[in-house]
Amino acid sequence: MERFIRETLEKVNDTSTVHSIQPVSGGDINQSFYVETDRRPYFIKVNEKVASHFFQAEAEGLRLIKETEAVRVPDVYHYDIPDGDEKAALVMEWIEKGTSDASHSFGKSLAHMHQHTSEKYGYGKPTFVGELNQTNEWCTAWTDYYRRYRLGGQLDIGVTKGSISGLREERLIKLMDRVDEFIPQKPKASLLHGDLWGGNWMTTSEGEPVLIDPSVLYGDHAFELAFTELFGGFPPNFLDQYHTYFELPENYQDTKPIYQLFYLLVHLNIFGEMYGSQVDRILKHYVG
Template identity: 60%
Template sequence: MEEMIQRTLHKIQDHSAIKEVKQVSGGDINRSFYVETINHQYFMKGNEQVPSHFFRAEAQGLQLIKDTNTIKVPSVYHYDEPENGEEAMIAMDWINPGRKDVSELLGQNLAQMHQQTAQKYGYGSPTFVGTLDQPNAWTSSWVDYYRTYRLKKQMDYAKSLNRMPKIRQERLEKLLDRLEEWVPAHPEASLLHGDLWGGNWRTGEDDEPYLIDPSVLYGDHAFEIAFTELFGGFPNRFYEQYKEQFPLSDHYEDIKSLYQLFYLLVHLNMFGESYGSSVDSILKRYVG
């Protein structure tokens, strides 16, 4: 990996001496490194046996968020597009941590980002949610996008892993048939981070919140907020400031679990049956 880091520095034309390289925590998907040269501090992630668009999707998502001028993200300096299982790496800014509580500012800035909208729902290229490939398309109806490209894709993947027993599949198919009863067809098509759990934002030393590891799409902003509530990590001040900037629908509590269902299916497919009971509980609530 040291040779890969040297190659990456050469590609971004940082020819200054390396002061320090150390492996850091960065999830269970990639090998992650702090790299400091005379010129700059970088965060680099490396992987192999990944699709050619693996790091491109992340880099494009970060740039899309950055272009809104609403919330900060690390700048990306280079990403590889590997072929035939080659090693690949992405290099971006290292975010030196701050100590201030910026959850209120995170709520304000995220609400402003969510007010950047598109004419259609979805996204124009595939992304990833965790390690799973996420197909996308531009769709004129949010409920159609959510049914076809989110819930059904995860159901099909669960079937291939033998994690979709008969009763679970029957309930989920019934839910898909009735999804219009709860999920709106034409909410505002907000720019969403797409994988916003507590580990995918940071406080920088400039006392600003930063988003990392996006899986961007355009859709109902309630979809994003529902996921922030699924595993915790966001204080009440975040929600208070967010809702002041961009109120949620009166029907939010009715659809929150349906939006969380997607992420629970993702976790079922990535980590196994320990998430099955949570999936089943939501299905029973809506379709019996």
């Protein structure tokens, strides 16, 4: 691995002395390393046998978020586009984590990011949600995108894996047919991080919030906020501050479960039946 990392550093024209290569814990998809050279410290992710766009999708998502100037993301110095089973790397800025609570300022920053919009919904390129490939296309209606590429995408994966079948499959198809009844057809198409759980944001040593590991799309900002309430990691003052700058629709509590359903389907398809009861409960709530 050390040799591969040194070869990767050459791709960013850093041939200076390497002082430290240390594994970094926290992710379950990639191997991650803190690498320090004479020039600077780096955060480097390494994987192998991945799709050619695996790191490219993350890098381009970080670029889009950075361009909003609403919230900080790590700078990207290089990403590999692998061809085959060879190792690939993503080289980024190392950001020192802090211990202060930046949830208040993060709520404001995320609200400003969500006010950067597109005329259409979705995203014109495939991304990843967790380790699953996320097919995307542009749609003129949010309901069409959410039906086809979010719920429909996880349905296809779940049928293949065997995690979605029988009554669960029937209910999900029924919900997809009726999705227009439950979510807005044409909300503001906000730039969304797309995988915003508590582990995908951090605070710097200066108390500044930072977004990491995006899976970007343009869609209803309520979709993003619903996920922040699913697995925790966001104190109450985060949402309070967010609402100060970008209000959620009055029916947010009604749409929240159907938006959380997508992420529960993802977890069902990755981790298994431990998420099945939550999926079934939401499906039953909407379609009986």
